[in-house]
Amino acid sequence: MRGQVPILQVKNLVKKFGDKVVLNGIDLEVGKGKVIAILGPSGCGKSTFLRCLNGLEEVQGGDILLDNESLIGDSTRWRDVRQRIGMVFQSYDLFPNLSVLENILLSPLKVQKRQRQEAEAQALELLERVGLADRANDYPRQLSGGQKQRIAIVRALCINPEIMLFDEVTASLDPEMVREVLDVIAQLANQGMTMLIVTHEMNFAKLVADEVIFMEQGNIVEQASAEQFFSNPQTERAQQFLNILQF
Amino acid sequence: MLNSGISVLFEGINMLRIIEGLLVTLRVALVAVVITIVMGFIIGIIRTSKNKFVQLLFRVYLEMFRIIPILVWLFVFYYIFPANFDLNLSSEVVAFIVFSLWGIAEMSDIVRGAIISLPKHQVESSKALGLSPVQMYRYVLIPQAIKRTIPPMINLITRMIKTTALLTMIGVVEVIKVGQQIIEVNNINYPIVAFWVYGFIFFLYFCICFPLSRFSRKLEQKWAA
């Protein structure tokens, strides 16, 4: 079953900042339950691409379809879409004025209007799963970077999204904390969560991704299964990119 | 009616008198500003000293000027010296003294803040290069700090110029006093003259302060980037 129904389709997506073309006609189909790693040098547009999928950037052309429904157009209710597509950022961005539990419950209670008891039970279960159940009443300032990032993932998961977007979530972490965050994401992959992951962790991408997209200058240069991409990249640019990363 | 009042501004030497008054205002401000900048830098650098006594002494000095209103300081200097020391200071001299003391206090805090906000490794790498303390201040710290002091310094100058309005209350014959004299002379024939004179002085102050505060904001934006 995995990967047969495309849950997300991107067609000829164009994004410009002024005259500068950042995404130059991106096409992509994401099957339900697939994990896609998006790789490429800095400035290639991979983060911008993710941000477009969550309505954080306006696009200048093309289409995005979620379950065959277009998200492009003035009538799009991004607030509803964002409950189906969760996103985690490099800078974690927990709200410093709220406790861990309040951070996680903000959207379930205020946006989704769920029952406190039920939402809280889910939050605690998710916290348990990432090994932070005892931190529910702490404030973000009391946590390490890795812990903050795991909480941020829980915060996104507690809305019960169908797709998760990860934007370089380990890029600002100390090396010894990277593992604890990647473990959580790998766990999600095993449970069949559909995910798009922008990352610089090649070994991690190799391990969890079904498919790899290699981007450069706003284009998808190569798209292949993870296995093939890492063992036998087709394009010269991808080969160079992988070589640079190896000593 | 409105018209007949405004014409008073342009009658005889009235406009000239107002401008002269404004020059008195600006003279006080300018002298105080020059003293403020020079002494503010010196005291600001002294205040970066780690000596607890020096720190406390200047802190008390600064807080005195922060807590007590400037108008009160003007009164204190204006009335205390003649009453106790038989020393008659002209109101303009009192103004110089108070504005300078106030300006130096604020300016020294700006300079001190700019220097101590420089990254610590600037001091450490200067030391590592073998610079003497004087060389460190001369070549490394002060040049970097100056840029940070300029926008708040211009803001301070704007505040000092605005505050010169208070000089009229200790009898300096500056722009407001001149305005009041013109009003007194014309009040009977043109009661509305007060509206125009005060409106005009309001406008004059704006014309001086607005470009300054605009300039400081532009610099701030430019240097923040």
Next chain:
Amino acid sequence: MTFDWQYMVEVLPYYKTALWLTVKLAGIGIMFAIIVGIVCSVIQYFKIKVLTTIVQVYLEIARNTPLLIQLFFLYYGLPKVGITLSEEICGIIGLTFLGGSYMAEVFRSGMEAVTKSQIEAGKAIGLSNSQLMRYVIIPQAFSYSVPGFGANCIFLIKETSIFSGIAILELTNTTKNLMGIFYKTNEALFMLVIGYLIILLPLTLFLTWLERRVRHAEFGN
């Protein structure tokens, strides 16, 4: 320098009344200034058309002219075109006019200090604009604003001394009048300084404490 303590006890009631009036007028002025400040800063933050321009003009005028002239214009100028206001009303209007612009600046920069990524994180979990305001922007902007807000309150209380220019019997003007009648300069000025210290010293200490507490609660440093 000599002090006539007997005299100081005699005039104490005048100072009590003046101190109370100073606190009252400053308090009312600051309260209105906060309201004006909030309205203006929200207009600026959301860049609401036309209103932003009006706010901009107001801020420039209020910040670039002396309070004394503002008061003279209100108290001596406006009656000539048919608008007569009592001294105290003029004082409160002047203080609000001036203070509103300072408060607006502090609140606006507080809101702008809330990082873009915090706002995006809020959007990403589906918050509406008003929810973003309520749960993310305002609580954080509040902490950023505390130091500037405190400085403004102290500044505005000190500015009430300028009310003496329009015959309001607050601390400074009371002192001036007493000096004119009794020539007890040292005593009068001494009590004036003490009067301001009674209001401002505790407030300064409280604000320093509040600042430290809020910063720690929010950002842990």
